[in-house]
Amino acid sequence: MKKILVVVIVLVMALSFVACGKSGALKVAIDDTYPPMEYVNEDGELVGFDIDMAKALGKEMGVEIEFVSTGWDGIFAGLSVDQYDCIISSVSMTTDRLATMEFTTPYLANGQVIMVVPGDASIATMADLAGKNVGVQFQTTADAAADKALEEVSFEKIAFDDMTTCLTAMKAGQLDCIVADMAVAIDAVSNDPDKFVVSSVALTNEPIAIAVNKGNTKLVEDFNKALAALLANGTLTEISVKHLGADYVSNIDTELR
C-alpha cells in the first residue's frame, strides 16, 4: 500500500513538472476590471480592446498568449520581477514610467478626461473641481493628475482599487465626477448615456503602449514589428472601431503632456 502511494506521488510530481515546462506561451498581465479595454463580460468571458489586440499580436508573432489577471496596484512590481513577460493593460506612457520600464510604440491615443452626470455643465477644467467629490482609480495616471491638481484646487479625491467600483460609485451618487482615460469614458458613456457624459477635452496626452521589463529590448522590437503590421493591414483599426466606436489608432499624438 505504501509503495503504491509513493509511486502515485512521484508520478503526479513528474507530470506536474512536465506540464510546467511545456508552457512556452507569452505571459500578458492585465487588470481585468477596466471596460472597454480589458474586462469580464456578463457571460464571464475575458473581452476588450487589449484582449483582442493581444490575441491578434500572438497570431502575428506566432506565439500563444496567456493572460495573467493582476490587480492594478501590483502590476508593475510583478513586471519588474518577471512574473509575466509584458503588460497589455491600458498602460499610459509617462516620463516617470519611461525611466523604470520599456515601452513599445504607442498603439492607442489617450488622455485624461473628466466624466460628469449629464446636464452638469459646471466642470470642464481642473479648476472647476473645487469642492467636488472626484473619483479616480488608485495609483493610475488619473490619480497622479488629481494629486497634481490638489496642489492648486481643493477637492475631495476618492481613489478606488478598480474602475468598475469607481463607475458604480458615481452612479450611486457618491461622486460628482470621474477623471479617467478617454477610452474608459467613451465606453461608460456609450453604455449609460443617461448616467455619464464627457465634459472636457483631453487634459493630458498619454498614449497607450505595451510595457515590458527593462532590458527586454528583443521583445519590444518583436512587438513593434507586429504592431506595425496589424496597423497596416487594418486589424488595429477594426478593433478600435469595435470597442471604441471610432479609429483612435492611426495618427497617434506621441508627445507626452
Add this chain to the structure above:
Amino acid sequence: MNINFNQVLLFAKGALTTIELTLISMIIGTFLGLIIALGRISKRKIIDKVTWVYVWIFRGTPLLLQIMIVYLAIPLLTKEIFGSAIIMSRFTSACIALVLNTAAYLAEIFRAGILSIDKGQFEASKALGMTSRQTMIHVIIPQTYRRVLPPYANEFIMILKDTSLVSSIGLAELYRASEKLSSSTGKWEYLFIAAGIYLLLTSVATRIFSKLEKRYSVYI
C-alpha cells in the same frame, strides 16, 4: 531606504484612521451587541427571532461585502425604490458596516457569557425580589466580565485588522498608506512597515486586555 517626513505623516494619518474606526465600531458595537444578546435570551419569541436573523445575516456575510453594500448598494437601491438616494460618506458607511458586523459577533460572545452564569444567581436574585433588569445589571453582567474578556479582546484585535478592508471604498487608512507608497515607488519595504505598525497596535491592545483580565480574576 530613506523615509522622509511626508511618508511618516502618511503612515501616522493612516494609523489614526485605523484606530478611530476600531474604537468607534467596538464602543458602539458593544452597546448594540449587548442589546441584541439580551434579545437573543429574551423569553419573547418574536424578539428572539428578530435578533437571530440579525446575527445570522451579519455573521453570515463578508465584512467587505457589507461595506460595499452600505456605500454603493444602499444609495442605488433607495434611489430606485424611493426616488431619492440615501448617500453616506465613506467614513460613515465604513462605521455603519463595522458597527453592525461587530455587534453581531459581540452579541454571541455576550450571550455565551450570560448563559454561562449559574442559574442559582438568577434564582437568588428573584428570591431577593429583584426585577429582571436589576438582576441583569447588578448581578449577572458584572459576573460575565471575566468570561467575556478573552473573546472580546479577540474581536477587538480582529476588527483592528479588518479596518484595512475600508480601503476598498477609498478611505485612507494604514493599509492604504502602505499600498500607496509601495506601488508608487516599487519598494516592498513599506508593506513591512505597515505590518509592523499593525503589530504594534494589536500588541498594545493585547497588553491592555491582559491587564483587564488580571483585574477581573481577583476573586478566583
